[in-house]
Amino acid sequence: MSVPVRLPVRVWVEGVGEYEAELIKFLAPATVTELARLLPIEGMAGLWDYAVYIETRVARGAEKPVENVEHGDMIFWPPAGALGFVFKKAKPYAQTVKVGKLYGDLTALAKTRAGAKVRVIKK
Numbered sequence: 284m285s286v287p288v289r290l291p292v293r294v295w296v297e298g299v300g301e302y303e304a305e306l307i308k309f310l311a312p313a314t315v316t317e318l319a320r321l322l323p324i325e326g327m328a329g330l331w332d333y334a335v336y337i338e339t340r341v342a343r344g345a346e347k348p349v350e351n352v353e354h355g356d357m358i359f360w361p362p363a364g365a366l367g368f369v370f371k372k373a374k375p376y377a378q379t380v381k382v383g384k385l386y387g388d389l390t391a392l393a394k395t396r397a398g399a400k401v402r403v404i405k406k
Contacts (some may be wrong), residue, residue, distance in 0.1 A: 286319040291406035292309040292383075294357075294368060296328065296335065299391045302368075303406075304357060306383040314359050315382050323365065328399040333373035334358065335395045337366040337403075345378035349380040357383035366403065368392060 288336060290306040292349040308315045318324070326337030333352065345361045352358055356369040359380040368385050 286316045288325075290315070291337070292322065293404050294385060295400075295402045295403070295404075296368075296392065296395055297353055299395050299399070302385050302387045302389070304368075304383055304385040304403075305328055305399050307381075310381045310383065311359065314341065314343050314346050314380055317341045317343065317368065318359070320381060320386055321398045323402060323404040325400065325402045328395050328397060328401050329365070331367070331373075333375075334367040334369045334374065335392050335401065336360065336363075336367035336399045339364050339366050342381065348378045350374060352379060355385050355389060356381050379388055380399050 288308045292304050294302045306315045308399045329336045341364050352369045356365050358367040359382045362377050
């Protein structure tokens with residue numbers, strides 16, 4: 284499967300709503316390709332103080348790790364194989380890889396309850 288440079292996706296969070304997003308291949312080519320091959324990705328929401336995340340079946344090291352994340356970043360957290368959606372600027376606790384961007388009013392993401400269903404699908 285060939286993955287485009289920018290792959291449009293939708294992120295739905297139970298009790299919060301739906302967001303337009305995109306996986307961006309140049310941020311982390313191998314990681315984004317693996318995530319794209321898994322779509323749709325579904326899971327139960329976990330919470331960090333700056334992001335909502337779901338576990339994936341991707342097991343990779345930190346490809347192009349970053350030290351800071353911004354509001355709207357889609358991130359991959361290698362220690363747990365987790366895909367995250369950042370709702371406020373932060374300095375992650377462990378190696379983190381940016382894999383895309385989430386668009387819209389993300390303030391509601393901070394109200395996500397642990398265990399809520401999350402789904403990422405191709406647009």
